[in-house]
Amino acid sequence: MNYQHLQVEQEDNILIVRLHRPEKLNAVNYLMFEELIDVSRKVKRDHTIRAIILTGSGDNFSSGLDFKSIMKQKSQAIKLLLKVWPGNANKAQQVSANWRGLSVPVIAAIDGYCWGAGLQIALGADFRIASSRANLSIMESKMGLTSDMAGSLTLREIMPKDQAMRLSMCATQLDAKTALHHGLITEINDKPLEAAIELSKQLSQTSPDAIAATKHIYNRYWTAPKWKLLAYESYSQVRILIGKNFMQAQYALKKKTLPMFKNRQRFW
DSSP states (O other): OOOSSEEEEEETTEEEEEEOOGGGTTOBOHHHHHHHHHHHHHHHTOTTOOEEEEEESTTOSBOOBOHHHHHHSHHHHHHHHOOSSTTSOOHHHHHHHHHHTSSSOEEEEEOSEEETHHHHHHHTSSEEEEOTTOEEEOOGGGGTOOOOSSHHHHHHHHSOHHHHHHHHHHTOOEEHHHHHHTTSSSEEOSSHHHHHHHHHHHHTTSOHHHHHHHHHHHHHHTTSOHHHHHHHHHHHHHHHHTSHHHHHHHHHHHHTSOOOOOSOOTTO
8 A cells, every 4th residue: 555645554464554744743634634544445345454553653643634735725625524415424534433434443553742633533543552742632623613523423432521522622732641531542651553563463362253343332332222232232243153263262262272363254
């Protein structure tokens, strides 16, 4: 995968996607929006990938939206916001929402600035590991805007409503300890990328079908009515039971060996 503003590399079955505009502190311009959408769609079809890590080049995750670049060509702003159906994600929202929809775990490794659009992208990840020097902010209100990149899907699951509203309305900058206190990040580690790789390796030791089912249960039905959550749990379990990876897990337990998992089932 060759991109202008992303660096994409694969280590075994772990894909590392790096926001790459270091001269702009990895600020997100229109081309980066398109490239992030493209890589997320390609990964969705690749059943060999077991985990994805999102990070930034240099010492920062992302300083947010490159507002000047976008507004130089008003057509770009229109393309980002345009949607055929109101309930679907537009391009601005897909750079966060697409990661939630994947069947593999996504981990954001955060260092330095993680502001505005950068934080919205990170909120699309399932886990966020930040260094002690990380600085996080829902920055859009400073530009006279509301956050509209689908990060709210995650915020409503991890934070009380009043706290999320306060952070969004005041554009509060949070250090790593405060972000952890609010549930905005998963853990603090001064080597976030190395920690993300280690977590990816741990997750890769589990059945990819079980991982996919768990992610979809939590992301799709965490706030759903009770009957929907219970129904999808049962549906997912049946799908797992008919797969080869369940048999691999059972065989490994019986023989006390490491399981040799296949690629995840095609319907995840």
